[in-house]
Amino acid sequence: MTRSVLRTLQVTGAATAALLVLSACSSDDSSSDDSSSAGSGSSSDKLSGTVTVFAAASLKESFEKLGKQFEREHPGTKVTFSFGGSDSLAAGITGGAPADVFAAASPKTMKIVTDAGDAASGTPATFVRNELEIATLPGNPDKIGSLKDLTGSGLKVVLCDKEVPCGSAAQKALDASGLKLTPVSYEQDVKAALTKVELKEADAAVVYKTDVKAAGDKVEGVAFPESADAINDYPITLLKDARNTATAKAFIALVRSAEGQKVLTGAGFLKP
Amino acid sequence: MPLPLLLPALVGLVFLILPLLALLIRAPWRSLPDQLTSHEVWQALQLSLLCATAATAVSLVIGVPLAWLLARVEFRGRGLVRALVTLPLVLPPVVGGVALLMALGRNGVVGKWLDDWFGLTLPFTTAGVIVAEAFVAMPFLVISVEGTLRAADPRYEEAAATLGASRFTAFRRVTLPLIAPGVAAGAVLAWARALGEFGATITFAGNFPGRTQTMPLAVYLALQSDPAAAISLSLVLLAVSVAVLAGLRDRWMTAS
Numbered sequence: 001m002t003r004s005v006l007r008t009l010q011v012t013g014a015a016t017a018a019l020l021v022l023s024a025c026s027s028d029d030s031s032s033d034d035s036s037s038a039g040s041g042s043s044s045d046k047l048s049g050t051v052t053v054f055a056a057a058s059l060k061e062s063f064e065k066l067g068k069q070f071e072r073e074h075p076g077t078k079v080t081f082s083f084g085g086s087d088s089l090a091a092g093i094t095g096g097a098p099a100d101v102f103a104a105a106s107p108k109t110m111k112i113v114t115d116a117g118d119a120a121s122g123t124p125a126t127f128v129r130n131e132l133e134i135a136t137l138p139g140n141p142d143k144i145g146s147l148k149d150l151t152g153s154g155l156k157v158v159l160c161d162k163e164v165p166c167g168s169a170a171q172k173a174l175d176a177s178g179l180k181l182t183p184v185s186y187e188q189d190v191k192a193a194l195t196k197v198e199l200k201e202a203d204a205a206v207v208y209k210t211d212v213k214a215a216g217d218k219v220e221g222v223a224f225p226e227s228a229d230a231i232n233d234y235p236i237t238l239l240k241d242a243r244n245t246a247t248a249k250a251f252i253a254l255v256r257s258a259e260g261q262k263v264l265t266g267a268g269f270l271k272p
Numbered sequence: 273m274p275l276p277l278l279l280p281a282l283v284g285l286v287f288l289i290l291p292l293l294a295l296l297i298r299a300p301w302r303s304l305p306d307q308l309t310s311h312e313v314w315q316a317l318q319l320s321l322l323c324a325t326a327a328t329a330v331s332l333v334i335g336v337p338l339a340w341l342l343a344r345v346e347f348r349g350r351g352l353v354r355a356l357v358t359l360p361l362v363l364p365p366v367v368g369g370v371a372l373l374m375a376l377g378r379n380g381v382v383g384k385w386l387d388d389w390f391g392l393t394l395p396f397t398t399a400g401v402i403v404a405e406a407f408v409a410m411p412f413l414v415i416s417v418e419g420t421l422r423a424a425d426p427r428y429e430e431a432a433a434t435l436g437a438s439r440f441t442a443f444r445r446v447t448l449p450l451i452a453p454g455v456a457a458g459a460v461l462a463w464a465r466a467l468g469e470f471g472a473t474i475t476f477a478g479n480f481p482g483r484t485q486t487m488p489l490a491v492y493l494a495l496q497s498d499p500a501a502a503i504s505l506s507l508v509l510l511a512v513s514v515a516v517l518a519g520l521r522d523r524w525m526t527a528s
Contacts, residue, residue, distance in 0.1 A: 087496035156396065161479065163497045184396035185478025188493065196478070200379035201395045 047247045048076040052098060054089040055081055056105035056165065056234065057189045058130060061214045062267040063103070063255075069263075070254055077247055085164045085189035086110075093118050093239065100248035103236040103255070105130070105190075106165035110235040117240065124237035127256050128269035131231050132169055133209040134222040135197045142203050147173065147224045150204055151181045158193045158202045161186040166193070169230040170206040176229040194219065208232075210268040231270070292510065299507055300500040307504035315482045316490040317508060323398065323486060324466040327405035331413045331462050336455060339417035340443065344426070354418075361411045368407055369475025376403065376476075400477035401484050405466035412465050413458035420454025421447070457520065464516045468509065 055063050060083045067079035082089065082099070086109035093099055094116040102119070104110040110124050136144050142155060150157050159181070160167030167186065174181055184202065187193040194211045196202040198218045212221035236255060242248050254260045265271060300307065307313065342354050360368055376383040378393045386392040394400040428450065432442040448455075470488040477484040479493070487509055495502035 085496070091496055091499075158478065161493055163493060183480070185480050185484065186493075187479065188474065196395075199373055199377060201373060201377050 047074045047250055049244045049247055050078045050080060051100045051244055051247045051251050053079060053081050053101040053103065053251065054093060054097070054099040055083055055101075055103040056086045056089070057083050057191045058105055058166070058208045058210055059083065059103055059234070060191070062210075062264050062269070065263050066251075066254060066260055069259075070251055073254075074247070074250065079251060083191075085161075087112070087163050087165075088188075098241070098243070099239055100242035100244055101236065101252060102239055103127070103234060104165070105234055106168070106232050107235055108168070109165060110237065113237070113239075120238040120240050120242065120245075122237075124235035125252075125256065126233045126272040127236045128234045128261075128264050128272055129231050130208045130210055130234060130269055132166070132173060132206055132224075132227040133212050134224060135194055135205045135207050135212050135215070135219040136222055137197065137200060137203060138217060138220055140220050140222065144204055144222055146222075147177060147179060147206075147226050150206070151179050155204060156202045157181060157183045158185045158187055158196045158205045159183040160190055160193050160207075161188055164189055165232055166190040166206070166208060169232050172230040173206075173224075173226040177226045208268075213268040233272070234269075295503060295506055295510065299503050303500065304504055304507075307501055308508065312481060312490065313501075313505060313508070316485055316487050316505070319398070319401075319482065319485065320467055320487040323401045323405055324409075324463050324469075326402045327409055327466040328413075328459050328463040330402065330406040331410040332455070332459060335410045335413040335458075335462075336417055339414045339421060340447075342414070343418045343421035357414055358411050360408055361415075365408055365469065365471030365473075366475050369404060369472035372404060372407060372472065372476040376400075395476060396478045396480065396484060398477075398483055401473055401486060404472040404476040405469045408469050408472050409462040409466040413455075413462040416458030416461060417451065417454055420451040420458075424450050460516055460520055464513065467512060 053063065053067070060081075063081060063083075067081060070079050071077055082092075082097075086104040086106060089102065090104065090109045090112040093102055093113050102110070102113055104113075104124075107124075107126075110119075113119050114124065134144060134147070134150065136142065142149075144150065144155075149155075159170050162168055162171055166189075185196070187196065187205075190207050190211055193205040194207050194215060197205045198215060209221065209223075212219055236252055238245065238248055238252060255264075261271065338357065342350065342357070363371075373380060373395065375381050376386070376394050378384070378387050378395060383394065386394070394403055424447065428446050429439075429442045432446045433439065437445065468488055469486070470492065473484070473486060474489055474492075479485050479489050481490075485493075487505060491502050491505045491509070494505060
């Protein structure tokens with residue numbers, strides 16, 4: 001009884017393996033990029049190995065969710081992330097850090113990588129956009145209602161450093177509205193800026209809408225109309241020195257798929 | 273000479289020296305004068321020197337008595353206290369910065385009272401930089417001074433006491449001159465550590481040019497946009513470090 005079950009299993013196992021080999025061959029023949037990366041046909045293309053994704057700090061929550069989903073859909077794969085300021089990530093990539101995929105928070109930081117010739121051919125695709133918002137203390141005790149409110153009185157405001165996308169976006173919004181704001185600190189990335197408000201060390205920070213959302217009730221978001229002047233495009237690209245091209249491509253496809261977009265817009269990102 | 277020793281020794285030597293050489297090789301020598309005379313660099317350098325010196329002064333005022341306590345007074349749990357004092361030596365500086373925020377931040381355990389009673393907040397201020405640097409650098413001084421105290425003969429102090437000196441007078445007039453070289457060496461080490469401090473500073477005090485942006489922070493942020501500037505700034509720090517080593521040379525060379 002058990003022996004026959006085992007035998008059937010062995011046979012089906014062998015058959016599946018054979019099928020996999022066949023399908024792998026056939027997909028090799030007609031290897032167009034898009035067909036191999038559709039999220040649904042997960043069992044037919046055999047993906048494996050580790051993908052290393054360098055992503056902007058603001059993508060942390062949504063990408064971690066997508067990474068888990070990817071690993072579930074493609075058993076045997078592993079997605080590892082390095083989140084940080086897009087500039088330091090770009091500097092890392094041009095400096096030779098081993099990464100397969102780069103998702104930046106601005107075209108400018110992506111350009112550092114493409115200019116250095118470290119991206120795979122083709123222009124990086126914009127996969128989401130992000131809008132700024134003011135993060136205040138819970139309950140907004142300082143009654144901050146606009147970008148202008150941040151410039152007055154003895155408020156402690158933190159901004160991202162101008163070299164980081166969230167900082168240059170904030171500067172753009174301030175310039176567009178003719179406001180001059182002196183923060184108490186220029187933080188090295190958006191999460192560091194948000195943390196200062198979460199810890200109540202600062203009264204407000206200009207961060208992304210997605211970060212406010214991710215922080216839950218630890219901060220309160222205040223939208224401001226000037227943010228429309230400073231919407232950031234987020235480009236994603238495969239890197240030239242990727243060691244795991246097929247799996248990396250599949251991950252990018254997941255990010256850009258309807259499924260991926262649902263996770264990202266759920267986190268507060270805007271559609272590209 | 274045994275090859276199994278010589279070969280790793282040479283590898284070790286190259287490993288330590290190569291990165292510094294690379295810094296010199298890749299330095300933008302032509303634009304260096306312009307880079308180094310820029311306002312931002314001077315601002316950051318001045319702030320660094322000021323804060324490192326102030327942090328060393330703070331460490332001297334409270335660190336030397338602490339070293340004396342550890343070396344000369346027998347009390348229960350002295351080993352534990354010594355371990356706690358040396359903890360910042362091995363703690364990642366960023367963790368130190370977070371801990372300082374929890375303690376002395378505007379909403380911190382103690383910082384809350386400082387704010388309520390005196391309107392005093394440390395994060396985002398130059399004083400905050402000094403606090404962060406002193407936290408990280410003081411253990412160097414304490415360890416160095418404690419070691420010197422243990423090596424110093426306590427009979428000199430006892431003799432002073434038999435001649436009628438109070439314990440404090442004996443410390444001031446007899447012990448302190450005796451251990452002066454150890455104090456000086458500890459102070460230089462602490463100063464150098466404070467000068468290079470990055471993690472605790474950016475976490476606790478933030479980053480604002482002229483107020484809390486010290487040289488290491490400027491190097492880090494410059495690296496993201498202008499690597500040439502970062503290399504120039506690094507050269508300045510390297511030069512300062514070499515100067516510190518030269519100052520310590522007598523002590524270390526003669527000791528070995």
